[in-house]
Amino acid sequence: MEIFMLVIKKDKKSKQPSAEVINILDDICHIGLENRTITYHTKDETYYQISTFEEISTLLEQYGFTTVDRGNLVNLKKITKLDTEYSRVFFDDHITKESKFATVSATHLRRIKKYLEERKKQAEEPGEKE
Numbered sequence: 001m002e003i004f005m006l007v008i009k010k011d012k013k014s015k016q017p018s019a020e021v022i023n024i025l026d027d028i029c030h031i032g033l034e035n036r037t038i039t040y041h042t043k044d045e046t047y048y049q050i051s052t053f054e055e056i057s058t059l060l061e062q063y064g065f066t067t068v069d070r071g072n073l074v075n076l077k078k079i080t081k082l083d084t085e086y087s088r089v090f091f092d093d094h095i096t097k098e099s100k101f102a103t104v105s106a107t108h109l110r111r112i113k114k115y116l117e118e119r120k121k122q123a124e125e126p127g128e129k130e
Contacts, residue, residue, distance in 0.1 A: 001025060007040055007047035008055060019059045022047055068112060072102040082116055084109065 003024040008017045022028065022040060032039045038049035050056050057065070057073050064076045074089060081090040087109055088101040104112055 005040070006050060008050055008059070009045065009047055017055070017059065020047060066108075068108045069103045069105040072104075074102050076112075076115060079112070079116065082113055084113065 005022050005024055007020055007022055009020045010017050022042075024040070027042050028040050029043060030041050032041065034048075037051055040047040040049070050059070053071065053073070057067055060073065065073050066076055068074050068089065078091045079089045080093055081095060082088075082104070083090065083101075087104045087106065089104055089112060090099050090101045092099040
């Protein structure tokens with residue numbers, strides 16, 4: 001059996017956190033608490049539970065995720081439609097009542113619209129791929 005966990009590894013030199021995947025059953029010697037954050041200890045390293053929205057946002061930003069509203073982080077590559085009337089993005093090709101969506105704040109609406117227009121333009125150019 002395997003139990004994988006996405007965790008943060010804090011680089012002491014650069015102070016820049018990185019995402020790591022650990023197998024709790026194979027890699028971890030003990031689990032502890034440090035300043036209310038769950039810590040996972042191997043023989044050589046300490047990893048930290050991702051515990052805030054800001055932490056997961058920072059880690060996933062480099063992979064195309066962006067904050068679009070308080071509490072909504074979306075994968076830009078998965079957006080299929082922007083509803084400017086209700087300020088929502090959808091992820092299905094065919095929108096139904098059951099379609100998943102995320103709300104977009106007025107602050108981020110223009111940026112998302114511009115991104116989608118650029119993506120569409122790139123897709124229409126011959127020989128260009130996203």
